[in-house]
Amino acid sequence: MNIESLLATRTSHIKASAIRELLKIATNPGMISLGGGLPSPESFPLALIEELTDKVLKKYGSAALQYDLTEGFIPLRKALIDYCKSIGITAGMEHIYITSGSQGFLDSLGKLLITPGDLVAVEGPTYLAALQAFNAYEAKYVKMETDDEGLIPESMEEVLKNHKVKFVYTVPTFQNPSGKTIKTKRREQIAEIIKKYDALLIEDDPYSALRYSGDALPTIKSMAPDNVVYVSTFSKIFAPGLRLGFFVAPEQVGRWMVIVKQGVDLNTCTYAQALATEYLTGDYLDAHVKKIISLYKPKVDVMADALKDYFPEEYKWTKPDGGMFFWVQGPNTIDMEDVSKISISKGVGFVPGKFFYPNPDDGLGTMRLNFTCVSHEQIKHAIKTIGDSIKEEKDKRGIK
Ligand SMILES: Cc1ncc(COP(=O)(O)O)c(C=O)c1O
Missing domain, CATH: 3.90.1150.10 (Aspartate Aminotransferase, domain 1)
Structure with a gap:
């Protein structure tokens, strides 16, 4: 064969x-x-995971081993409401969805939005695994320019003005690969532009919790909630092997993503979601x-x-x-x-x-x-x- x-x-x-x-x-x-x-x-946190495993089995029993909602484990989505509040994002449970890593989100997003040949606006350089996810759906790319302070808003606007892009993809904080961070003023400009063109922006934010100096910055999502999907992960703040990501989106986007995810993996690992729930609600995160x-x-x-x-x-x-x-x-x-x-x-x-x-x-x-x-x-x-x-x-x- x-x-x-x-x-x-x-x-x-x-x-x-x-x-x-x-x-x-x-x-x-x-x-x-x-x-x-x-x-x-x-x-x-090996010892903590041992402790949480015990808690999960006692508290959720077989429910932690059962199929679950495609949207995500309800206790985790509830816990994430508070987590989102702590980073300045106002969201109800109907806006929060769990995925199998952020990668699961990126793949489902590609499946949902990209018709072969569609344009996606990306920073140059950008996160390789996002390109890989979108490549499978035959995306084409328009590069947005960056400097020492990350994405240049005027360049994003030029791209939106001159091209019909399906969405803008950005990693605004400690970007992978460049380590660069977009400062507040630029975030505000980016939010204004994305609203002006009524476009969709994906804010991929796996690293902002790992800050070694300087102050936390507001998310672009908090400035343009209807036009931005915020995606993050437990990979850098808990354990990547659990394969847990989540996104915050307008309900309409979330509903479509759920339909796509049903064909991908039905639901994200229930057991891992239960562990993350106990991690967040038990005040271990900070x-x-x-x-x-x-x-x-x-x-x-x-x-x-x-x-x-x-x-x-x-x-x-x-x-x-x-x-x-x-x-x-x-x-x-x-x-x-x-x-x-x-x-x-x-x-x-x-x-x-x-x-x-x-x-x-x-x-x-x-x-x-x-x-x-x-x-x-x-x-x-x-x-x-x-x-x-x-x-x-x-x-x-x-x-x-
Ligand atoms: C920009 C970016 N997005 C997302 C992720 C996290 O991916 P996952 O949640 O699938 O582990 C990473 C990890 O390397 C990353 O650098």
């Missing part, structure tokens, strides 16, 4: 994720990887997030110092206020994929930034560096190795 001859035409738009391939290399013994985007296993921050924040400092010490001076980066990534921008004359081959041969992996652009040529000189899963010593060693690999590639090409 030849599977290739059976493939649907849409598979021609799907490539294996470059990051997943790199993560495979990263598991080679002895390899240090700044390539993934995984939370540190040290951040997982204390646990503080622990995660105390684990990651010093790593940011170590990586910033190492970049200062070991990278050629033409390579620019900014220390992120939160999240899980540094983004480094160098001249486009050196393709970071070539540098990554050298550094992998020396036992250090990272992700070339070009993979995060709809058009990879836009990001040849960029790279994303993750710091959550490596020790301080490993960070120093890895940054020195990548710095040396850049110099080696420059020498090879006779670049001063």
